[in-house]
Amino acid sequence: MGGFRYLKARGTAAWVRWRCFKKDHGCGAAVKTIDGEIVSMIGEHNHAEHTFS
Numbered sequence: 224m225g226g227f228r229y230l231k232a233r234g235t236a237a238w239v240r241w242r243c244f245k246k247d248h249g250c251g252a253a254v255k256t257i258d259g260e261i262v263s264m265i266g267e268h269n270h271a272e273h274t275f276s
């Protein structure tokens with residue numbers, strides 16, 4: 224999912240809404256996925272992309 228990390232917020236068998244991993248730090252970005260593909264993005268991140276090791 225790009226360079227951002229998300230936490231599962233809620234969803235159904237058909238779709239899942241994910242909140243940004245940094246939501247507790249004021250980031251309001253979220254995405255909605257259907258079958259693992261992002262179908263909509265909500266808000267903007269207030270930080271740089273995460274780096275993965």
Ligand SMILES: [Zn+2]
Pocket residue numbers: 227243244245246250251252267268269270
């Ligand atoms: Zn974010």
